[in-house]
Amino acid sequence: MKKSYFFNFLIVFLFASCTGSIRTDKVDFTQGFTDGNSKVWMVEKTISPDGAVTIKQPLQQEVIVFYQSGTCFLTNLKKLASGKGQYGKLEFDHENQYVTLRFPGEKREFQFEFMDENKLVLFPLEGSDYTNAMELIPFPELN
Numbered sequence: 278m279k280k281s282y283f284f285n286f287l288i289v290f291l292f293a294s295c296t297g298s299i300r301t302d303k304v305d306f307t308q309g310f311t312d313g314n315s316k317v318w319m320v321e322k323t324i325s326p327d328g329a330v331t332i333k334q335p336l337q338q339e340v341i342v343f344y345q346s347g348t349c350f351l352t353n354l355k356k357l358a359s360g361k362g363q364y365g366k367l368e369f370d371h372e373n374q375y376v377t378l379r380f381p382g383e384k385r386e387f388q389f390e391f392m393d394e395n396k397l398v399l400f401p402l403e404g405s406d407y408t409n410a411m412e413l414i415p416f417p418e419l420n
Contacts, residue, residue: 304371309391310343317342317416318397319354324410331409341378341413343367349378375402383407 310316320339322332333339333353340357342350344367352362365380376399378385385407387399397413 306369306371306374306376306389306391307345309394309397310367310376311345313345315342315344318413319416321396321412321414324412326408340416351378351380387411 310318318341320333320341322330324330336353336355338354340352340354340362344350347367349365349367350362351365356362363380365378368377368379369375370377374389376387376389378387383406386402386405388402390398390400392398395415399411399413401408401410
C-alpha cells in the first residue's frame with residue numbers, strides 16, 4: 278500500500294516538474310521582416326512553378342518595403358524614388374511561418390524561410406494569386 282502512494286506521488290511530482298515552470302513564448306518573425314521599423318528587401322530572383330528562374334535587370338528589380346505597422350509597399354527600383362507602387366497589408370501566421378501580402382485586387386500568400394539574416398525565401402501557398410517563389414535580399418549598401 279505504501280509503494281502505491283509513493284509511485285502516485287512520484288508520478289505527480291515528475292509531471293509537475295516537467296510542466297510547472299516552463300515558460301513558452303510564441304515566435305514573432307515581424308522583427309526579421311522589418312528590423313523594428315521598416316526594411317527594404319529586393320527580389321533577387323523569382324522561381325516559377327516549372328522551375329524557371331528569372332533575374333530582372335537592375336532598375337526593374339522589384340522592391341518590397343515591410344513596415345512594423347503591418348503595411349507593405351511593392352514597387353521596382355525605378356519607381357521607388359517617386360513613391361509609385363502598391364501599398365498593401367502584411368499579415369503573419371508566426372506558428373506556421375506564413376505571411377500574407379494583401380494588395381488591392383491581389384492576395385499573395387507564402388510560407389517563408391530565413392536562410393540567414395541576408396536572405397529570405399518566400400514559397401507560394403496553394404490558392405495564392407502569386408505563384409512564383411521569391412528570394413529576397415536586404416537593399417544593398419551602396420558605396
